[in-house]
Every structure is written in structure tokens, then in C-alpha cells.
Amino acid sequence: MDLGLSAEEVLRTTRSVRKRLDFDRPVERSVIEECLDIALQAPTGGNRQGWRFVVVGDPGTKAKLAEIYRANWEIYASLPARATGDKRDEQLPKVRDSASYLADNLERAPWLMVPLIGGRLDNVDTATGAGGWGSLLPAVWSFMLALRTRGLGSAWTTIHLMLDGERKAADLLGIPYDKYTQGGIFPVAYTKGTDFKPADRLPLSEVLHWEKFGD
Numbered sequence: 142m143d144l145g146l147s148a149e150e151v152l153r154t155t156r157s158v159r160k161r162l163d164f165d166r167p168v169e170r171s172v173i174e175e176c177l178d179i180a181l182q183a184p185t186g187g188n189r190q191g192w193r194f195v196v197v198g199d200p201g202t203k204a205k206l207a208e209i210y211r212a213n214w215e216i217y218a219s220l221p222a223r224a225t226g227d228k229r230d231e232q233l234p235k236v237r238d239s240a241s242y243l244a245d246n247l248e249r250a251p252w253l254m255v256p257l258i259g260g261r262l263d264n265v266d267t268a269t270g271a272g273g274w275g276s277l278l279p280a281v282w283s284f285m286l287a288l289r290t291r292g293l294g295s296a297w298t299t300i301h302l303m304l305d306g307e308r309k310a311a312d313l314l315g316i317p318y319d320k321y322t323q324g325g326i327f328p329v330a331y332t333k334g335t336d337f338k339p340a341d342r343l344p345l346s347e348v349l350h351w352e353k354f355g356d
Contacts, residue, residue: 142292144335154337155286158294159239162330164249168293170198173252173329176287183280186272191259192280193321195314196329198252205313206301206326207248213303214244227343243296243328250328254295255314256281257321277324285327294332299325 146154177194185192197203218241247253258277262270285295301310302323310326311318 144290144292146290151286151289153339155289156294156337156340157296158332158337159243159296161333162243162250162294162296162328163333164246164251164330166251166331168251168329168331172291172293173254176284176291176293179287180280180284183283184275185280186276189259189276192277193257193259195255195257195316196252197255197314200248202313203248203250203253206253206310207244209306209309209313210247210298210301210326211244213300213306214241217300217303218244229343232341243298244300247298247326247328250330252329254284254327254329255310255316256284256324256327257316258324259321261319262322273322274324281324281327288329289337292331292335293329295327295329297325297327301326 173196177196180194181190181192197206218237222237256277258273260273262273265273281297285297288295301307302325307323308318310316310323311321316323
């Protein structure tokens with residue numbers, strides 16, 4: 142399915158989708174492959190193409206990944222929210238409710254995608270970390286954009302990486318922990334409706350700085 146969206150519409154309306162993921166509708170493997178093939182066109186530092194993508198559809202494996210995720214979510218959700226003093230505080234309850242719903246239902250997604258980048262990025266210097274993540278995250282975002290054009294959605298989740306969750310997931314999925322860093326878990330499903338709108342963000346005037354960083 143091609144939604145026929147313009148490039149700008151895709152960029153403005155691709156969301157982290159949680160409650161509107163259709164867990165009951167199957168997703169063809171060919172669609173996942175199409176979207177990942179597009180993701181391979183993303184920039185990558187030194188043209189190393191060190192990314193790998195583990196896509197999980199087995200119910201038992203998905204359930205175990207969800208257990209790792211939920212254990213960390215319970216810890217994260219118990220932490221006090223950091224006040225921002227602006228409209229983001231008003232949006233927080235809705236965001237938390239949505240995130241909690243995903244934690245409760247993660248294994249119901251037809252597929253869970255775990256992106257990897259070659260090398261370990263824990264405790265590296267800023268330049269190495271920026272280069273490593275900059276060689277993976279553009280590809281993951283391209284994957285989400287490609288999903289959107291086909292009527293599917295996903296959510297950028299990193300909760301399972303807390304504590305020893307990444308290592309547990311690596312053991313479960315046969316990922317060489319010392320050779321690859323995980324970038325998250327991405328549930329993949331068709332969405333309930335395709336009428337997503339631009340998000341309510343802070344105005345550009347509050348985040349844009351010309352020439353030098355200002356107050």
C-alpha cells in the first residue's frame with residue numbers, strides 16, 4: 142500500500158506509534174525487507190555500513206524480549222518526571238500512558254526489529270559515540286519513514302537497554318555483545334488509520350540560534 146504522501150507530509154507526520162498499532166493484522170516479510178532496503182541508503186560514517194538488523198517474529202522470542210522491556214519499564218516509570226516548565230509538562234501524562242500501553246503489549250506486534258551497529262559505544266569519547274550513532278540512527282529513521290508511506294508504524298524504544306537488559310537481549314538473540322551495540326526495539330505493525338498529524342512541538346524560535354548559542 143502506498144499512501145501517496147509527499148516527502149514533506151511523510152516527514153511531518155511520522156510519529157512514534159503505540160496505541161494505534163494494529164496487533165491483529167499480519168505484516169508481510171516482504172514489506173519489512175522493502176523498508177530496510179530503503180534504510181540502507183542512509184548515510185554511514187566512512188561508508189562502513191556497520192549496521193545489522195535483527196527482525197523477530199517468533200511469539201516465544203517476542204515474549205521474552207517483552208519481559209526484558211517490561212522489567213526496565215517498571216523501574217523507569219517509577220522515577221519522578223523532570224519538569225520542563227512549558228507545554229511538555231502538560232503532554233507528559235498522555236505520553237506516559239501511551240508508553241505504558243506499549244510496554245503491556247509489546248509482544249503483540251507482528252514483528253520486533255532490533256537495530257545494531259558494529260562496535261561497543263559504551264564509555265567511548267564524544268566523537269566516537271557521535272560517529273557510531275550517526276551511522277545507525279539515520280538508517281533507523283529512514284526505516285520508520287518507509288513504514289509510514291506504506292501504512293505501517295513503529296515506536297522508537299530504548300528502555301530495554303537499561304541496566305543489563307541489552308546483554309540479556311543479546312544472549313536471547315545470539316548477538317555477539319562485545320561486537321555490536323543495540324539501538325533499541327522497534328515494534329512494527331500496520332496502523333489503525335493513517336491520518337497522523339504534525340506533533341505539537343516547541344516553536345522554532347525557542348530552539349534556533351544564529352551564529353552563537355544564546356540564552
